[in-house]
Amino acid sequence: MVDVLVIGGGNAALCAAxxxxxAGASVLLLEAAPREWRGGNSQHTRNLRCMHDAPQDVLVDAYPEEEYWQDLLKVTGGLTNEHLARLVIRESSTCRDWMRRHGVNFQPPLSGALHVARTNAFFMGGGKALVNAYYRSAEALGVQVRYNAPVDSLELDGGRFVAARIGGERIEARACVLAAGGFESNREWLREAWGQNERGEWPADNFLIRGTRFNMGVLLKFMLDAGADGIGDPSQSHCVAIDARAPLYDGGICTRIDCVSLGVVVNRDAERFYDEGEDFWPKRYAIWGRLTAMQPGQIAYSIIDAKAIGRFMPPVFPGxxxxxxxxxxxxxxxxxATFEQTVRQYNASCxxxxxxHTALDDCHTEGLTPAxxxxxxxxxxxxxxxxxxRPGITFTYLGLKVDDTAAVRFNDVPSDNLFVAGEMMAGNVLGKGYTAGVGMSIGTAFGRIAGTRAAAAARRQHSAGAFHEAA
Structure with missing residues (x-):
């Protein structure tokens, strides 16, 4: 029997492991994906949003706690737990040295991402390099890793973890961390969450999955059905407007269309439907998937002219x-005719x-709705x-309710040996909306907390002398 079982294979799971x-615990990590697809959605990330009170290596100027909190408060519309959000913010200021010790390197942002040069630390080589570094470090430290290991149920005794099951196989552990992602790849659950709209459409049928195909929400559903306390709206998610030609799964960041704020966006009827210049793109890019999902046919069109070229990160497909x-x-x-009229009215109102484009400038429209x-x-x-x-779902916000110990709760009573991190609890901080890099901040903070707490829980069950010696 191992001390700590970690279920999942992305950033939060790896931080926990x-x-x-x-902390001295023996650890087994179960990743549902094959080795070549390991890492969940973390393989598609680029950066971590970091609080800092002064310039630090790749981060310029300062990004204090209160500003970070206000940014998060604005995008979530208040649907966030302030105590847990501030915990994440503070953890983001101290985790990078630990990340470096496990092989993660950082780099200054590329020119197309200068909006976040002050707020976000970029990974050298992106999320795939981060995931690979963590796996190398984990294996060097003696963490056991199994791929193609999708856990389908847990054995619980009240609120305590006893064992995990992969089909007929039973895996016991003294403590467990759940970090197996949301349900964004489960089309039926997405259909159930979004339902049918007034036009008789099932919006979820037209969603593309930006991230991994392996996040089916099996353990999330199991835990909710088992009576774990849940949090969040199942229809809320990190949902980005991506190129309609993107693949069904794993398109990642390169399929995002980043020129929205430089032009206009129209729907299938050639009409505008939202303010393209509401705020800086890193604070607003994640609302456009949901906005597109509300349009007829779940499709929209980003329109720019030659003046915008060179001012945004080019997507993988040409326009x-x-x-x-x-x-x-x-x-x-x-x-x-309708399209030309829409653009003509917009032009006349400018x-x-x-x-x-690096500031909230004074170029605006007058007499136009939406402005x-x-x-x-x-x-x-x-x-x-x-x-x-098209709407591109990255991860869903329905999750398990936690406090600052990352413990899974049953009727508001925390489990003493079952913990959760990453997408499976992100809804505590993200009720809706998103700002660039905060998902990795949540996963890193709660992954580290969950791993530490799980090791302590295992220690309580088992005398310290029986802990396996660290490799």
């Missing part, structure tokens, strides 16, 4: 181009001051570009 092992607006409409399958409050410039310079958008 490493912390438990560093549809045309020398005239009617030609672009034809190529996108939009009604040319009040262009000093354009500055565009920043970066409003006429779309008038050929060639014109269009990108078809």
């Amino acid at each position: 490493l912390m438990a092992r560093e 549809v181009t045309a020398d005239t607006l009617p030609e672009l409409a034809e190529k996108l399958g939009l009604d040319p 009040r262009v001051g000093k354009f500055d 565009k409050t920043h970066w409003a410039r006429p779309i008038d310079t050929a060639p014109f570009y269009g990108y078809a958008l």
Whole structure:
């Protein structure tokens, strides 16, 4: 029997496994995916949002706790637990040295990501390199890792963990950390969560899955059915507007369309439906998937002109181009007359001051609904570009309720040996909305807490002398 069983294979799971092992516990990590697809959604990440009171290595200026909290409060609309959110924020200021000790390297942000140069620390080589570094470190420390090991149920005694089951196999442990992700790859559960809209459509049928195909929510559903306290709205998620040509699974960051704030977005009826310049893109990119999901056919189109080229991170697929607006409409399958009228009305309403995409500038619209409050410039310079958008689900926010010990709760009573981290509890901090890098902050903070607590729980069950010696 191992001391600590970690179920999951992404950032939160790996942080838990490493912390438990560093505390002297023997650790077994079960990853549902095969080795080549290990890492869950963490393999698609780029950075970690970090609090810091002064410039630090790759981070410029300062990003104090209160500003971080206000950013989170704004995007969640208050649907967040302030105590747990501030715990995550404070942990983000001290975790990077620990990450480096386990092989994670950081780099300054690329030019297309300068908006977050002050707030986010970028991983050298991206999330895949981070995941690989953690696995190397875990294995070097003696953590056992099993791939192709999807746990389908747990054996519980009241609120205590006894064993995990993979089919007919039973795996006992003195303590357990659940970090197996949300249900974003479970189409039936997404359909149930989103339901049918007033047009008779099932919006979830048109969702693409930005991340891993292995996050089916099996353990999340098991725990909720077993009476664990839940939190969050099943329809809320990290949902990004991505290229409609993206693959069904694992498209990752390169399928995101980042030019939204530089132009206009129209729906299938060639009409605008939201303020494209509401705030900086890293604070607003994750609302556009849900906005697109609410449109007819769950599709939208990001439209820019030649002036925007070079001002955003180019996506993996080139945009549809045309020398005239009617030609672009034809190529996108939009009604040319309506499209041209929408763009003409937008152009006429633009009040262009000093354009500055690095600031909340004074370029805005007047007399237009919805307004565009920043970066409003006429779309008038050929060639014109269009990108078809679909909702891209990264991870879901329905999860298990926790306190600052990361313990799973049953009727508000915390388990003494079952803990949870990552997507399976992110809804405590993210009731809705998103700001870049905060998912990794939550996973890192609660993964480290859960691993430490699980090792302590195992120690309580078993005398310290019986702990396996660290490798």
